[in-house]
Amino acid sequence: MTGEALGLTSVTEARVREIGAADIVVGIxxxxxxxxxxxxxxxxxxxxxxYFSGWxxxxxxxxxxSSDGTPAVVARTGVDFSVMFIxxxxxxxxxxxxxxxxxxxxGSAFRTIFEIARRLNAKACAVVDSDLRSITPEWVELLIxxxxxxxxxxxxxxxxxxxxxxxxxxxxxxxLTRALYGQRIRQPIGGDFGFSGRLTEHYLDKRxxxxxxxxxxxxxxxxxxxxxxxAKVCQSFLGAKIHNPKDPAADLSSxxxxxxxxxxxxxEEHQALWPGVAGSRPAELFGFQYDxxxxxxxxxxxxxxGTFRQGAADLEPIWREALATDTLDExxxxxxxxxxxxxxxxxxxxxLIYDVAAAAHHRVLPYAHLLxxxxxxxxxxxxxFVLETQGLTSAEAEVRIEALCQxxxxxxxxxxxxxxxxxxxxxxxxxSQMAAKGGHEEPRSPSVAGPALH
Amino acid sequence: xxxxxxxxxxxxxxxxxxxILALLPNVLAMGMILSVGLVAAWAFGHLIERVxxxxxxxxxxxxxxxxxxxxxxxxxxxxxxxxxRTSYWTLLLFAATxxxxxxxxxxxxxxxxxxxxxxxxxxxASLILLAGYLLSNFVSQATLIGAVNAGLPPARLxxxxxxxxxxxxxxVMALEQLGVAETVVVVGFGIxxxxxxxxxxxxxxxxxxxxxxxFLEQRLSGRPxxxxxxxxxxx
Numbered sequence: 001m002t003g004e005a006l007g008l009t010s011v012t013e014a015r016v017r018e019i020g021a022a023d024i025v026v027g028i029x030x031x032x033x034x035x036x037x038x039x040x041x042x043x044x045x046x047x048x049x050x051y052f053s054g055w056x057x058x059x060x061x062x063x064x065x066s067s068d069g070t071p072a073v074v075a076r077t078g079v080d081f082s083v084m085f086i087x088x089x090x091x092x093x094x095x096x097x098x099x100x101x102x103x104x105x106x107g108s109a110f111r112t113i114f115e116i117a118r119r120l121n122a123k124a125c126a127v128v129d130s131d132l133r134s135i136t137p138e139w140v141e142l143l144i145x146x147x148x149x150x151x152x153x154x155x156x157x158x159x160x161x162x163x164x165x166x167x168x169x170x171x172x173x174x175x176l177t178r179a180l181y182g183q184r185i186r187q188p189i190g191g192d193f194g195f196s197g198r199l200t201e202h203y204l205d206k207r208x209x210x211x212x213x214x215x216x217x218x219x220x221x222x223x224x225x226x227x228x229x230x231a232k233v234c235q236s237f238l239g240a241k242i243h244n245p246k247d248p249a250a251d252l253s254s255x256x257x258x259x260x261x262x263x264x265x266x267x268e269e270h271q272a273l274w275p276g277v278a279g280s281r282p283a284e285l286f287g288f289q290y291d292x293x294x295x296x297x298x299x300x301x302x303x304x305x306g307t308f309r310q311g312a313a314d315l316e317p318i319w320r321e322a323l324a325t326d327t328l329d330e331x332x333x334x335x336x337x338x339x340x341x342x343x344x345x346x347x348x349x350x351x352l353i354y355d356v357a358a359a360a361h362h363r364v365l366p367y368a369h370l371l372x373x374x375x376x377x378x379x380x381x382x383x384x385f386v387l388e389t390q391g392l393t394s395a396e397a398e399v400r401i402e403a404l405c406q407x408x409x410x411x412x413x414x415x416x417x418x419x420x421x422x423x424x425x426x427x428x429x430x431x432s433q434m435a436a437k438g439g440h441e442e443p444r445s446p447s448v449a450g451p452a453l454h
Numbered sequence: 455x456x457x458x459x460x461x462x463x464x465x466x467x468x469x470x471x472x473x474i475l476a477l478l479p480n481v482l483a484m485g486m487i488l489s490v491g492l493v494a495a496w497a498f499g500h501l502i503e504r505v506x507x508x509x510x511x512x513x514x515x516x517x518x519x520x521x522x523x524x525x526x527x528x529x530x531x532x533x534x535x536x537x538x539r540t541s542y543w544t545l546l547l548f549a550a551t552x553x554x555x556x557x558x559x560x561x562x563x564x565x566x567x568x569x570x571x572x573x574x575x576x577x578x579a580s581l582i583l584l585a586g587y588l589l590s591n592f593v594s595q596a597t598l599i600g601a602v603n604a605g606l607p608p609a610r611l612x613x614x615x616x617x618x619x620x621x622x623x624x625x626v627m628a629l630e631q632l633g634v635a636e637t638v639v640v641v642g643f644g645i646x647x648x649x650x651x652x653x654x655x656x657x658x659x660x661x662x663x664x665x666x667x668x669f670l671e672q673r674l675s676g677r678p679x680x681x682x683x684x685x686x687x688x689x
Contacts, residue, residue, distance in 0.1 A: 168688040189689060253603045255688055299686055307605055314602050314609045318595065321522070363517050369595050375603045382686070 006115040006204075012098040019094050022120040024048065024057040024144055027113030028074070029106050030130035031064035036244060037130040038077045044128065045079040045093050047140025049086045055148075058094040060116050061130075062109040070130070071097045105215035107208075110222075114200050124148050126155075126194040134242035135192075142236035142287045143194030150286075153231035155194035156185045156223060158285055159241040163389055163397035164297040167382045168259055170401050172353060173220060176263060179408035179415075181227045181270075182277040186235060189219040189259065199231050217262025224266045228273055237287030242295070252379075253372040260371050264360045275416045279409055304383035305342055309335045311376025318373045322359035324418070327351050334380065344384040346407035351414060352377060358418035483556040491549020495542045503538025511537075520588075547573075579628040586624020590617045 008016065026044050030037055041059060048057045061074040074097050079086075100112040110127060117125045124147040128135060146152040169189055177188045195203075203225065208214070213221045226233050267274065311319075312335035319328060330348050337343075360370055389397040506512075515521050515533045529536070551566045594617035601609035626643045630636055 165687045166689060167686060251603075252688060253599075259689065297686060303605075307603070310605065310607070310609065311602050314598060318599065364522065366592065366595075369599055372599045372603060375599075 029109030047137035107214035107218035154226035157190035308380030495545035499542030590620035
């Protein structure tokens with residue numbers, strides 16, 4: 001199936017015709033980012049001038065109707081090449097500033113950037129967030145050069161982050177996507193990517209632009225689509241990622257619904273592919289890996305464990321519908337565990353996430369309820385990770401994340417079994433309901449419980 | 455004396471006999487209609503159940519979560535069987551009403567007419583109750599999860615209140631549809647609901663003013679709550 005071509009505004013159409021063609025397109029989606037986008041445009045402009053001076057390049061700002069003058073900031077931002085020792089600039093930096101159409105969200109902004117890149121017949125593209133404070137001109141080189149010089153189709157970012165920064169990524173999205181698709185992309189929802197013109201065509205041809213992908217979930221969608229389509233993928237080390245904090249009132253459970261919803265939708269779409277993938281292979285990492293101090297992250301473990309305990313007390317009937325009996329039996333005793341001894345094992349967490357994925361697939365519960373009921377479990381797992389890695393450096397904590405990923409990979413046959421076994425899952429659900437009512441529980445089939453982890 | 459006996463005893467008996475003879479075809483017709491109706495209802499019910507099974511209604515309901523909702527309500531039969539049985543009883547009810555109509559008796563005819571006129575109300579009320587039950591389950595589950603995630607201790611109480619609230623509204627609407635003590639039910643419900651809302655508003659305003667202040671501060675100023683005391687970035 002192929003997607004319909006996206007219509008651009010007449011001004012944008014005219015600008016695209018005026019430019020004609022480009023080798024490199026760098027897209028910056030924005031919405032009310034006037035205070036940060038100038039720096040991002042400067043960095044991109046400097047990066048293009050410094051590393052791609054002989055190439056025709058275009059910066060595209062795809063704006064969602066900002067009311068703070070973001071497009072005006074983009075229009076007037078220039079680069080002082082002299083202070084950066086750039087003297088041999090051969091081609092001027094072209095800018096296209098355009099509003100995007102369609103469902104409001106980052107995905108729709110990306111679609112407009114992709115469409116412009118296609119019309120300009122770009123060889124390589126990159127997208128960077130507009131709220132970045134740590135972007136440097138080198139980011140452009142690191143995201144574009146693997147495509148132009150090494151023949152890669154997709155360049156994922158590799159950031160240096162605090163060990164407690166990005167806990168959904170570290171605890172769910174990275175281990176899950178790695179186990180599912182067999183590629184070790186450390187930041188699958190990073191936000192800043194490089195990709196080839198060929199992959200841009202592939203993205204545009206997908207019929208997802210009216211779905212949730214257009215609103216949120218574009219990042220994990222791009223990564224997964226790249227891997228699933230067989231594109232050649234790699235990573236580039238970009239250093240620390242410092243950006244404006246997201247909406248502080250953003251609800252964690254809604255965030256989980258969005259991220260997990262996107263991952264689960266992709267699992268549905270690629271269910272012919274991922275059950276056959278075993279293990280994982282590393283993706284090549286470009287760039288010089290330096291160490292840098294990252295912002296400290298304060299964590300309230302007591303509150304997280306408190307939410308887990310309340311979940312175990314109040315949500316048990318709901319968890320019982322989604323989780324396997326074995327998983328729940330291991331989980332519930334944790335609510336009485338003293339704080340310092342609170343640990344949720346990697347294997348248990350992997351099975352739990354797989355149970356949730358299978359429950360979503362079989363629609364055991366309304367989708368949003370299922371994923372929102374995951375919040376106390378996620379907080380429990382995060383608290384366990386924090387307690388376990390207290391006093392460790394970020395590099396040492398990374399070893400723990402690697403162990404978690406291996407647990408996800410080893411338990412993958414359990415996911416495949418649960419995913420396929422609707423009838424058996426129903427039987428397990430019935431057993432668990434009987435158990436909840438104090439009834440007699442039949443012994444469960446070993447195939448439902450999954451293979452033992454040796 | 456003989457005339458008297460003929461007038462007083464035999465005439466009424468003769469009239470009764472004639473009436474019975476006149477009614478006999480109607481009774482036979484009633485029996486026939488009832489028998490045919492019974493067989494037709496049985497066949498129709500089974501046919502509907504089979505067809506629904508073949509087209510995969512149970513599977514569809516399973517995917518939509520209807521089966522789980524029925525199970526939670528203590529209904530163990532699958533939707534195809536339920537619809538088959540409902541069709542059977544509906545057809546049987548119509549057959550019984552038609553059979554009674556065959557007697558051609560004035561009071562029976564009047565009853566049958568009013569019963570048939572009442573059937574749509576009965577059907578609508580049943581639908582309202584079913585929808586109310588399913589909605590109450592959904593709302594109470596959403597409330598429970600939301601309250602737990604917000605860290606509210608009386609999460610189960612809030613969920614139970616929402617469940618009973620929705621079910622009460624459904625029962626009131628169903629009773630209104632059935633025309634049972636319409637005014638009393640609506641006025642009574644209005645008074646009770648008004649009282650509950652007022653009590654809840656007072657309790658919320660007086661008992662949870664710190665929580666509300668905290669919530670509004672967070673919403674309006676964009677500051678995270680102090681009590682959370684963490685700046686975990688999840689993504």
